[in-house]
Amino acid sequence: MSGVIVHLPRESGGADGEPRADAVTLRLGPGEVARFGRGPASVPVELRLDDPAISRLAGEIRVTDDHWQLTNHSTAHSYLVENPEGAGEYLRVPPRRIGAPIPFEFSRVVLPTRGEATVSFQVFAPDHLYLDPDAMGVPWGNRTVTAYSLNETATYFLVLVALCEPRLRDQSRVAVPTTPRIVERLSGHLASGELTARAVSSHIDYLAEEKLRVGAPDSPEPGRSDRRNGKREEIVGLALRFGLVREEHLALLPPLARTGGQERQAAR
Amino acid sequence: MSAARTTGDDLTDVLPPGCRVGDWVVTRLIGSGGWSTVYAARPAGRGPGRSGSAASPPDRGDVALKIMPTAGLSPRQVRSIVESARREVELGRRAGHPRLIGFREWFVLASPERPFLEGAIVLVMERATGSLRDLIDAGVPETDRGRLIAGICEGLAHLHRSGWVHADLKPENVLLGRDGSVKLSDFGLATELTGTHGYAPPMGTMDYFPPERWKAPLGELGVPIRPTADIWALGVIIHEVFAPGVPLFAGATPMARGAAVQEYGEGRAALRVDPAVPPLWRALATDCLAPTHQARARHTAESLLARMTTAHRRTRVVGAGRRGGRARTAALATALCGVSVAALCSDTARTAPGAPPGLVRVYNAERGCREPVDLDLRCSLGLAVDPLLPYTAENVVQTRVWHGDVLTTDCQMHGGDPVVDEEDRQSTRWFRIRLPAGSGPSTAWLPAVRTREVPALPECR
Numbered sequence: 001m002s003g004v005i006v007h008l009p010r011e012s013g014g015a016d017g018e019p020r021a022d023a024v025t026l027r028l029g030p031g032e033v034a035r036f037g038r039g040p041a042s043v044p045v046e047l048r049l050d051d052p053a054i055s056r057l058a059g060e061i062r063v064t065d066d067h068w069q070l071t072n073h074s075t076a077h078s079y080l081v082e083n084p085e086g087a088g089e090y091l092r093v094p095p096r097r098i099g100a101p102i103p104f105e106f107s108r109v110v111l112p113t114r115g116e117a118t119v120s121f122q123v124f125a126p127d128h129l130y131l132d133p134d135a136m137g138v139p140w141g142n143r144t145v146t147a148y149s150l151n152e153t154a155t156y157f158l159v160l161v162a163l164c165e166p167r168l169r170d171q172s173r174v175a176v177p178t179t180p181r182i183v184e185r186l187s188g189h190l191a192s193g194e195l196t197a198r199a200v201s202s203h204i205d206y207l208a209e210e211k212l213r214v215g216a217p218d219s220p221e222p223g224r225s226d227r228r229n230g231k232r233e234e235i236v237g238l239a240l241r242f243g244l245v246r247e248e249h250l251a252l253l254p255p256l257a258r259t260g261g262q263e264r265q266a267a268r
Numbered sequence: 269m270s271a272a273r274t275t276g277d278d279l280t281d282v283l284p285p286g287c288r289v290g291d292w293v294v295t296r297l298i299g300s301g302g303w304s305t306v307y308a309a310r311p312a313g314r315g316p317g318r319s320g321s322a323a324s325p326p327d328r329g330d331v332a333l334k335i336m337p338t339a340g341l342s343p344r345q346v347r348s349i350v351e352s353a354r355r356e357v358e359l360g361r362r363a364g365h366p367r368l369i370g371f372r373e374w375f376v377l378a379s380p381e382r383p384f385l386e387g388a389i390v391l392v393m394e395r396a397t398g399s400l401r402d403l404i405d406a407g408v409p410e411t412d413r414g415r416l417i418a419g420i421c422e423g424l425a426h427l428h429r430s431g432w433v434h435a436d437l438k439p440e441n442v443l444l445g446r447d448g449s450v451k452l453s454d455f456g457l458a459t460e461l462t463g464t465h466g467y468a469p470p471m472g473t474m475d476y477f478p479p480e481r482w483k484a485p486l487g488e489l490g491v492p493i494r495p496t497a498d499i500w501a502l503g504v505i506i507h508e509v510f511a512p513g514v515p516l517f518a519g520a521t522p523m524a525r526g527a528a529v530q531e532y533g534e535g536r537a538a539l540r541v542d543p544a545v546p547p548l549w550r551a552l553a554t555d556c557l558a559p560t561h562q563a564r565a566r567h568t569a570e571s572l573l574a575r576m577t578t579a580h581r582r583t584r585v586v587g588a589g590r591r592g593g594r595a596r597t598a599a600l601a602t603a604l605c606g607v608s609v610a611a612l613c614s615d616t617a618r619t620a621p622g623a624p625p626g627l628v629r630v631y632n633a634e635r636g637c638r639e640p641v642d643l644d645l646r647c648s649l650g651l652a653v654d655p656l657l658p659y660t661a662e663n664v665v666q667t668r669v670w671h672g673d674v675l676t677t678d679c680q681m682h683g684g685d686p687v688v689d690e691e692d693r694q695s696t697r698w699f700r701i702r703l704p705a706g707s708g709p710s711t712a713w714l715p716a717v718r719t720r721e722v723p724a725l726p727e728c729r
Contacts, residue, residue, distance in 0.1 A: 003530075030527035031536050065524040129523055148470050148486060213485040238486055242470055243344050 003029040004063045005210070008047060008121040024048075028063045035060045036121070037073070047121065053113040062099065066127040069099040070109065080110040085155055087191055105151060126210035148212055150244055152252070155190065156203040156211070161252055162186055163204075164236050164245045176232045179204075189254040207235055214238065281305075281337075281384050288312055289333055289390060290375050303349055303456075304336040308395060328446075331372060334391040339384050348469065352456035353389045359455040360393070363430040367423030369443055369453035370394030396443035396451055400505070404439055404512055412448070413509050417549070418576050419450025420502060425569035427452070428495045431461045435468040435493045437501035438476045439508060465492040474522035476501040479533020480561050482526060496564040502572070503556025510549050511542035516557075533559045552576065626678065628699055628719045632671035633690040647671065651712035655684035655698035665712040667703055675714060676702045679728035687715035700728050 010023040026034050026046060036047035037058035045057060055074055062069045072079050072093045083089040083104040093100045107123045130149040150157050162185045166174040177185065179200045186195055208214040208231050239245040282305070287294045292309040299306050310330050336353055338346045353374065360371025372392040379385040400408075400416065408416065420442055427434055434441075434452065441454040459466030467489035472481070478500035484491045507516045516539075517532065519525035531537040539557055541550050552572055558564040630649060632638055637647030649671075650664030657663045669675065677699040684698040697716035703709065716722070 029530060029534055029536070031531040063527075065519065065521070065527045127523070213483065214487075234488075237488065240344065241488070242486075242490075243342075243348060246342055246344065 003027060003032065003127070004061070004068045005124040005126070006034055006047060006061060006121060007124070008049075028061070028068075030063050030065070033060055033062045049111065049119050049121070051111075051113050051119050054111055054119060058111060061123065064099075064101070066129060067101055067103060067125050068123060069101050070097075071099055072097045077112050079112075082108045082110060084108055085192060105154065124206070124210065126206070148242070148244065150211060152249070155192070155195070155199075156207050157249075158186060158190070158252055159195075159200055159203040160207055160235065160239055161245055161249045163232060164239055165250065165253060167236060167240060168245070168247055168250055176236050185253065204232060204235065212238055212244075283307060283335075283382075283385075289335070289377065290392075292331060292333060292392065294333070295330070298332060303352065304334050307333045307335065309333045309392075330395040332393045332395045334393060335377070335385065335388050336391075337384055337388040339386050339388070349389065351469075353391060355458050356391055356455045358460075359427075359432055359458050360391075363427060363432055365423065365426040367419055367426060367450055367452060369396065369451040393453070394445075394451065396453070397446055398444050400439035400442035400444065400450075400509075403444065404508055408509050408512065414549070414576070416442075416450055417502075417506055417509060417552075418573065420452065420505060421569050421573045421576060423450060423452040424495075424498050424502060425573050427458075428498070428569050433459050433461060433466045433468075433493050433495050434498050434501075435459055435466070436472055436476075437498050437505070438473050439505060440473075442505070459490075459493055461495070465494055467491065468493045474526050476504050477526060477529065478561070478564070479529050479559060482530050482533075494561060494565075495568070496561045499556050499564050499567060499569065499572070502569070503553045506549055506553040506556065507541060507545060510545040510553075514542040514544065516541070535559065548576075626676060626723065626725075627674050628677050628701075628714065628721055628723060630669045630671055630673045630675065630714070630718055631720045632718070633693075638671045649718055651701055651703075651714055652685075652698070653709065653712060655681055655713040655715075657685060659685055659687050659715060665703070665709055667712060669714070669718075675699075677714070677723070677725060678702060680716075680725040681713075681728045684713070684715075687717050689715075689717040693717045699725070 004027075006024075006026040006028065008024040024047060028034055034046040035043070035057055036049055037043065037045045038050065038052070038054045038056050039045040039048045041056060043057040049058065057073050059073050059079060060071045062071070070079065070081060070093050072095055074095050076095055078095060079093045081091045081093060081102055081104070084106055086104065089104070091100070091102065102123070102125070105125050105128050107125075108120050109123060110118050110120045113119055128149075128151065130151060132149075150160070159182060161168075162182045163176055165185070166177065179197045182200045183195055183197055188194075212235060214231060214234050282297055282300075283289070283294045285295055289307075289309065291312050293312050295308045295310055297305070298308055308330060309332070310327065334356075336349050338349055341349070357371065357374050360368075364370065370393060372394070374389065374391045377385050377388040377390055379388070400420075403412075403416075420437075424434065424437070432455075434455065435457040436454060437452070441452065443451040443453045445451050457468045457471060459468045467487070469490045470486050478497050481491070481497060504516060507514075515525070517525040517528035519528050528537065532539055539554060539559075541553055545553060552575060555567045556564070556572065558567065632647060632649060634647065647670060648668035650659075650661070651667055651669060652659055653663050653665055679700050681698045681700065682696060684696050686694055686696045688694045695716040698713040699716065699719070701712050701714050703712055
């Protein structure tokens, strides 16, 4: 369990379109709290949202069990929590609501501002757990279960299946597909729009760091690109070895344009 | 075990009683998990008449068959099942011990008439009468608790000494033999240590995960596992046995409890051991449940086991009133084979009909103090420092004794201070009792009215 990750991207939250100095990432363990708002003066906040329309203490995030709760300190504004992968799924957290439980693994918290633009940040809750396919239909409380589980409807899972596809199809030790290959393989398949190369990379990072916690965390990072490639190989190896991705998951991918795919591969 | 009641679809996959598997005949279904089904079975050579009805207690030759089907699974699933079976077989062959479930043999089933069992792996194991989970659900008798925990600890000490980690220790996997003895089982995740770590598949039972396990990285070989993971699970089990039904970590689901475990592991929450857990076991549980691997590493199964015996001996000698203390001491004596328990309370002597020479059994004339449940101080009896002086509070050693305790005596004395008991029996005879080392005076005196046995003893000089 990793708790919850709060991510404030670099480009958002800037006052009057000015970019913020840096992206902010907070990692919260179970029971931990992060406050957000315009900050400082009387109330220090862990996540500063620099917009005059946002109160000094706008709200707080509390990690509970495998999810998180949102408290809205605003007396006037509702906050929206969107599920970017949920085909328009969202929650509205009304003013002064305490501890609204948020069920999404991926959330975008949207705060209204005076202008057109909104201020938003992301919250990831990677600890959501899914039943073991082998153990369906039996009480699970005291059962031995797989400790790593993946949401098979999430985009990251689709990326993972695409990464594993060559090995699943012919069992040979073919190279793990590159990011552009994944983008191409999944193009036009996602309801939520096209995947960018950056999105694929961040899904891979998310899988490696939050879902599978690949490799020794204390290993140094010599040559970032080498490591990145190693990471892909490792994710695929683990997902296959421990049965997290199986043959039946290939059905999630768009049908293979057999000849086209092979030609492209040959051309590479 | 409720998992045995499967849905209609699965019923076809259950072997009926009388079905032959290798050299064994199935007598009934015991339970089923995700990967395996366990049946009770008897040797095929033996007629069904002798084994009696399905519900009768297991005979000596009876076994449990753990059948792991492989038909219709992907090669990868088969591989993980084979690996799990291999762990069990290897551990069973190389680390046999009275506190581990006995492993007999294994084979691959050829079953043309039952395609779902074609190629299934069958492990043949010693038959147990039930699990600690069943016992916890039914209520563990207070007198058995210490013995059971010591038994688990003994099994763990052996496993760890042999270089293995169980990795899925929980009451479901603690079985009970025909004589009520503890038998650790289910070594499907057990791992052999290579250096300080072993590696287990990324599986387990969340309520028994130590805090560090929630953040454990996954590698090529699986999740790193250390013996301290078993020690944590032992702490959880101690609490479950001594405070049944009281959650150690709050939460409605295993995930919620896992979050509480992590909060504790990161120092944001305190460990709340139920007050019902007696002090000795509370101390042991607290050490087993130290928040980090480093803090837990000091407490090995072996050192914990030693504390269970010595702390016990001391408790008894100091005589502090402990709930169920006496019963535990007696029980420990049976559980800890090879560990010498103070002669002050020897189980073999206790069960013998009439104490042999040199031993006297304490008798309390007060009826209410003869119940073996409580070590109430009010029910304790004193041993005199000097049998010639009045038998009063000033003239007794610190050591208290209770009804049923068996004491070692080396001689008797007639003509001491006369003592009258609650049943009006009177005697001037006293027995000299040997006290365990380290308890101040090495001997003290028990009035003869405090026992119903009169061993033949030499007169004290």
